[in-house]
Amino acid sequence: MGCTGDKYIERQSLGKILIMWKIQLSLMDKLLHNCPKEGHLHLILKIFSLISCRRTDVLLVSPWLAPIVWEGTFNRDILNAQYRQKNFVVGVATFAVKKYVRFIEGFLGSANKFFLSGHRVNFYLFTDHPEKVPSINLAPEKRLFIIPVQNYSRWQDISMNRMDIISNHIHSHWRYEVDYLYSMDIDVQMFEHIGVEIIDTLVGTISSWQYTKPRDSNSYERHPESRAAIPHGEGDFYYAASFYGGSVSEVYKLTTACFKGVTEDRANGIEAKWHEESHLNKYLLYHKPTRLLSPEYYWDEELIRPRIIRVKRLSSVRKDLQEVRF
Numbered sequence: 001m002g003c004t005g006d007k008y009i010e011r012q013s014l015g016k017i018l019i020m021w022k023i024q025l026s027l028m029d030k031l032l033h034n035c036p037k038e039g040h041l042h043l044i045l046k047i048f049s050l051i052s053c054r055r056t057d058v059l060l061v062s063p064w065l066a067p068i069v070w071e072g073t074f075n076r077d078i079l080n081a082q083y084r085q086k087n088f089v090v091g092v093a094t095f096a097v098k099k100y101v102r103f104i105e106g107f108l109g110s111a112n113k114f115f116l117s118g119h120r121v122n123f124y125l126f127t128d129h130p131e132k133v134p135s136i137n138l139a140p141e142k143r144l145f146i147i148p149v150q151n152y153s154r155w156q157d158i159s160m161n162r163m164d165i166i167s168n169h170i171h172s173h174w175r176y177e178v179d180y181l182y183s184m185d186i187d188v189q190m191f192e193h194i195g196v197e198i199i200d201t202l203v204g205t206i207s208s209w210q211y212t213k214p215r216d217s218n219s220y221e222r223h224p225e226s227r228a229a230i231p232h233g234e235g236d237f238y239y240a241a242s243f244y245g246g247s248v249s250e251v252y253k254l255t256t257a258c259f260k261g262v263t264e265d266r267a268n269g270i271e272a273k274w275h276e277e278s279h280l281n282k283y284l285l286y287h288k289p290t291r292l293l294s295p296e297y298y299w300d301e302e303l304i305r306p307r308i309i310r311v312k313r314l315s316s317v318r319k320d321l322q323e324v325r326f
């Protein structure tokens with residue numbers, strides 16, 4: 001399912017892909033030969049693009065039948081037309097505390113262009129430095145809300161407390177304001193469109209590390225003392241805490257449960273291996289996402305991109321950890 005499985009699928013399907021392309025090309029040839037009119041040509045190209053709109057080199061559906069979103073598996077025009085009828089508002093919660101204010105411009109500038117382009121989005125930016133938020137001309141359907149927040153001396157606490165702050169804000173505001181809510185790191189930039197293909201009830205992004213390392217070396221918290229613990233032998237996908245979301249009510253359940261785990265660990269003097277990401281992974285193992293985003297939706301810049309990641313839609317900004325966190 002992880003790296004090992006996909007490499008196997010990759011090798012096995014190479015032959016199948018070649019055969020499919022041959023069939024498609026000969027089909028094209030026949031159609032072009034038989035109906036040379038221009039109108040027909042347009043139709044033929046449309047059919048051809050629909051036939052090619054599939055992938056055989058990656059896993060497209062999880063074992064619990066949730067779609068996994070990859071470039072080449074969906075038609076954005078169809079999705080947009082469906083989505084527009086609903087008139088949804090999507091919220092994005094992001095934090096820029098202490099030195100992370102430097103990432104605001106890159107995040108908002110790129111999100112304004114590439115995140116749900118043409119659709120209504122409310123960006124909720126939590127910061128301890130509201131005066132440092134640069135002014136950015138947002139598209140008319142996009143709105144920015146700056147929310148003051150306290151800082152913590154440990155970066156781990158800033159990151160983990162996001163779960164609590166999100167949960168509280170859903171309860172007090174967002175459940176009346178938005179239909180879907182996504183939590184995103186601020187130290188990222190978008191390079192390609194991230195559209196309505198991300199919208200679903202409970203959505204997790206598969207970590208880019210899962211595609212570069214064998215499955216067994218994944219990062220689950222395994223110490224049974226932690227509330228984030230996943231027993232050895234259990235687990236499927238490893239999800240990145242940098243980008244997850246879903247319907248407001250599901251994100252409320254998720255963030256409340258994860259922060260409960262963090263709080264209980266703290267009371268026992270424990271901090272999970274990857275902080276709130278460990279708790280997120282525990283939650284998503286037992287509450288399966290209804291949709292999974294491929295690592296195109298959060299690519300870690302430290303890693304070499306394999307061929308299966310055809311598009312880098314969003315990736316982390318390289319940062320000097322010592323410098324930004326302390």
Ligand SMILES: CC(=O)N[C@H]1[C@@H](OP(=O)(O)OP(=O)(O)OC[C@H]2O[C@@H](n3ccc(=O)[nH]c3=O)[C@H](O)[C@@H]2O)O[C@H](CO)[C@H](O)[C@@H]1O
Pocket residue numbers: 094095096097098099100155156158159160184185186187241242273274275276277278316324325
């Ligand atoms: C691949 C990897 O290593 N992932 C871990 C790492 O992600 P990251 O290295 O991506 O964490 P990060 O430093 O980006 O922190 C997460 C987010 O918290 C906010 N923030 C953090 C610190 C700060 O001083 N100010 C601030 O605003 C900001 O929105 C940032 O994007 O660390 C996180 C912190 O728990 C999680 O453990 C992730 O699992």
Ligand SMILES: [Mn+2]
Pocket residue numbers: 185186187242316
């Ligand atoms: Mn980050």
